[in-house]
Amino acid sequence: xxxxxxxxxxxxxxxxxxxxxxxxxxxxxxxxxxxxxxxxxxxxxxxxxxxxxxxxxxxxxxxxxxxxxxxxxxxxxxxxxxxxxxxxxxxxxxxxxxxxxxxxxxxxxxxxxxxxxxxxxxxxxxxxxxxxxxxxxxxxxxxxxxxxxxxxxxxxxxxxxxxxxxxxxxxxxxxxxxxxxxxxxxxxxxxxxxxxxxxxxxxxxxxxxxxxxxxxxxxxxxxxxxxxxxxxxxxxxxxx
Ligand code: ADE
Numbered sequence: 001x002x003x004x005x006x007x008x009x010x011x012x013x014x015x016x017x018x019x020x021x022x023x024x025x026x027x028x029x030x031x032x033x034x035x036x037x038x039x040x041x042x043x044x045x046x047x048x049x050x051x052x053x054x055x056x057x058x059x060x061x062x063x064x065x066x067x068x069x070x071x072x073x074x075x076x077x078x079x080x081x082x083x084x085x086x087x088x089x090x091x092x093x094x095x096x097x098x099x100x101x102x103x104x105x106x107x108x109x110x111x112x113x114x115x116x117x118x119x120x121x122x123x124x125x126x127x128x129x130x131x132x133x134x135x136x137x138x139x140x141x142x143x144x145x146x147x148x149x150x151x152x153x154x155x156x157x158x159x160x161x162x163x164x165x166x167x168x169x170x171x172x173x174x175x176x177x178x179x180x181x182x183x184x185x186x187x188x189x190x191x192x193x194x195x196x197x198x199x200x201x202x203x204x205x206x207x208x209x210x211x212x213x214x215x216x217x218x219x220x221x222x223x224x225x226x227x228x229x230x231x232x233x234x235x236x237x238x239x240x
Contacts, residue, residue, distance in 0.1 A: 014078030015055040021222045022085040023057040025229035039071035048236035065184035069191035081199045083188040084228045086221050087180035088209030090173040099151040100179045101140050102201035104129040105186035108172045109159035130189040133198035143234035154179040156201045158186035163209040204228050
């Protein structure tokens with residue numbers, strides 16, 4: 001994308017990444033990288049294409065992800081947070097290696113339905129879906145298209161479980177219309193919603209969420225994270 005695209009007033013971009021391979025896919029792009037410890041977590045500051053960036057490895061699961069997103073917002077004031085990583089595929093139209101860009105996030109394991117609520121409802125804010133930033137999503141989809149990376153735009157479902165059965169996979173897809181499942185995006189989304197920071201989830205598909213994970217899952221995560229890394233580099237270059 002040769003033309004710079006205005007993505008609201010985004011200057012500093014924060015990246016919340018669950019695992020080392022996902023963090024490395026971001027920090028390998030940093031110029032002038034430095035490490036700062038804040039709130040008991042190691043944050044990395046640097047620049048990509050002249051934009052200040054901050055990244056953190058949050059660890060696996062929704063609690064870690066929310067804590068890291070909140071600490072990042074309070075300590076580093078990013079204008080946009082991108083949660084990157086890998087995910088299980090829920091869609092018949094997508095394959096391992098393809099990418100999902102979030103339109104919204106949902107917690108598939110949030111369930112107060114015995115009290116009469118819809119499944120997934122976050123009590124207190126009364127929402128099932130939290131929308132991600134439309135401008136950032138449009139920019140990310142544009143760079144993925146330009147890179148010829150197969151991708152889709154839709155709901156990302158998060159929960160504190162590695163989805164590995166057809167029954168759970170089908171439940172998440174059919175209940176929420178989600179394209180992929182992972183374990184952090186919706187928690188990052190809820191922290192961002194609470195503190196008024198736009199967010200986006202970018203996930204490369206690593207497995208089919210049905211128990212048929214690639215034999216060497218960690219090695220596969222490294223491989224598919226390379227796609228996210230290239231997409232982030234292009235996104236940052238295209239940011240006005
Ligand atoms: N991350 C990658 N694959 C996943 C799966 N199947 N379930 C939850 N998180 C994942």
